[in-house]
Amino acid sequence: MDEIDRKIINTLQTGFPLSEEPYAEVADQLGVSEKDLLNRLSGLLENKVLTRFGPMYDAQKLGGAFSLVAVRVPEGDFHRIAEIVNSYPEVAHNYQRDHDFNMWYVLATETPEKINEVNYDIEQRTGLKVFNMPKLDEYYIGLQLPV
Amino acid sequence: MMNTVATAHKSELEQGALLDEIDRKIIRATQSGLPLVSRPYDDVASRVGISAGEVIARMHTMQQRGIIRRIAAVPNHYSLGYKSNGMTVWDVPDDRVNELGRQVGVLGFVSHCYHRPRYLPDWPYNLFAMVHAHNRDEAMLLVSRIADLLGDADRGHDVLFSQRILKKTGLRLST
Numbered sequence: 001m002d003e004i005d006r007k008i009i010n011t012l013q014t015g016f017p018l019s020e021e022p023y024a025e026v027a028d029q030l031g032v033s034e035k036d037l038l039n040r041l042s043g044l045l046e047n048k049v050l051t052r053f054g055p056m057y058d059a060q061k062l063g064g065a066f067s068l069v070a071v072r073v074p075e076g077d078f079h080r081i082a083e084i085v086n087s088y089p090e091v092a093h094n095y096q097r098d099h100d101f102n103m104w105y106v107l108a109t110e111t112p113e114k115i116n117e118v119n120y121d122i123e124q125r126t127g128l129k130v131f132n133m134p135k136l137d138e139y140y141i142g143l144q145l146p147v
Numbered sequence: 148m149m150n151t152v153a154t155a156h157k158s159e160l161e162q163g164a165l166l167d168e169i170d171r172k173i174i175r176a177t178q179s180g181l182p183l184v185s186r187p188y189d190d191v192a193s194r195v196g197i198s199a200g201e202v203i204a205r206m207h208t209m210q211q212r213g214i215i216r217r218i219a220a221v222p223n224h225y226s227l228g229y230k231s232n233g234m235t236v237w238d239v240p241d242d243r244v245n246e247l248g249r250q251v252g253v254l255g256f257v258s259h260c261y262h263r264p265r266y267l268p269d270w271p272y273n274l275f276a277m278v279h280a281h282n283r284d285e286a287m288l289l290v291s292r293i294a295d296l297l298g299d300a301d302r303g304h305d306v307l308f309s310q311r312i313l314k315k316t317g318l319r320l321s322t
Contacts (some may be wrong), residue, residue, distance in 0.1 A: 008220075009220060009222055009227070012219055012220035013219055013220055013221075013222065014219065015217050015218060015219050016181070016217075016218040016219055016220075018188070018203045018206055018207050018210070018218070019203070020186060020188065020189075020199065020203075021185060021186060022187065022188075023183075023185060023187070024185065034185060038183050038184070038185075041183055041220075042183050044220075045180075045183075047226070048223050048226060049222065049223055049226040049227070050220045050221060050222055050223065051221045051222070051223045051315055052179070052180050052220075052221045053180055053181060053183075053219070053220045053221070054177050054178075054179070054180040054181035054218060055177050055178075055181065055206065055209075055210075055215045055217075055218045056215065056216040056217055056218070056219065056221070057174060057178060057214060057215060057216070058213055058214055058215075058216050061212065061213055061214045062166065062174070062214060063166070068263065068275075070270070082313045085313075085314075086313060086314045091314060092314075092315075092316055093312075093314060093315050093316075094312075094313035094314040094315075095309045095310075095311070095312060095313060096309065096310045096311040096313055097234065097307040097308060097309055097310060098307065098308050098310050099305070099307040101270070101307070103313075104234070104307070105313075105314070131266050131269070131270060133263040133264055133266075133270075134263065134264070135261040135262065135263055136261075136262040136263060136264060137244070137245060137248060137261065137262035138260075138261055138262075139245075139248035139249050139251065139252030139260040139261065139262070140249075140251075140252030140253065140257060140258075140259065140260040141216070141258070141259050141260075
């Protein structure tokens with residue numbers, strides 16, 4: 001990753017225009033060609049430096065719901081349980097964390113009811129208690145990591 | 148379509164109901180990413196069956212209504228050298244959680260800050276704040292800055308560092 005890649009990441013974290021030729025606009029700002037920007041962007045996605053690029057939709061405003069769910073998974077069983085949990089399309093993220101509560105997944109569903117349905121199903125299939133922790137209030141969301 | 152203050156303050160449910168089938172098609176066409184071509188909204192438009200101008204106008208409206216939080220790149224923290232991503236969790240008095248959450252949320256190194264339910268006795272924490280650092284020492288400094296800010300209101304806290312991403316996809320609409 002060189003200086004231009006870093007500039008691209010820093011700039012694109014903050015936002016992207018809604019215009020006919022948005023890449024050309026951003027490329028101009030960065031002092032690179034549109035073709036170079038597109039190539040580099042596709043490289044950053046392929047190398048997984050970027051996990052995605054595009055609109056971030058708010059599931060709740062789409063009439064759906066989000067929830068963070070914690071599970072205490074026995075060490076030896078982690079892989080098997082992760083496979084079960086990850087198999088649900090509603091599971092958008094899943095992280096292993098170094099804690100007694102060692103698995104944390106995020107559900108994004110199209111209806112609020114579906115959160116409990118999926119959690120119930122996961123409890124039945126894993127035999128583990130899940131701790132549903134939906135957000136009650138949001139104070140800040142916005143990730144800007146300078147590189 | 149006019150975007151009035153009243154629209155922005157409608158309940159989430161009503162906002163959801165305001166999405167029509169064309170909006171949903173746009174969401175489906177872009178939820179895994181924006182096309183990497185010179186005229187990406189033309190590409191979306193041809194998949195949805197409307198003009199690029201209408202795609203842009205509708206996405207603009209969705210952005211103003213908060214349905215699109217932003218159009219942006221999501222970096223993989225690890226590849227950027229942020230190896231220590233800690234979910235800090237705090238037990239603070241419920242009657243002060245809003246005031247304190249807002250104060251923690253504005254700290255530059257906090258990427259997300261939420262009030263979530265406790266599960267006593269298993270889980271005493273009601274305030275969550277994500278911090279991102281290059282290593283654990285740096286992360287623990289950030290944690291102590293939050294602790295200083297909370298003062299007496301910090302009745303207990305913990306940090307859960309991520310060890311592994313098991314799955315990370317964007318939102319998926321199934322229909």
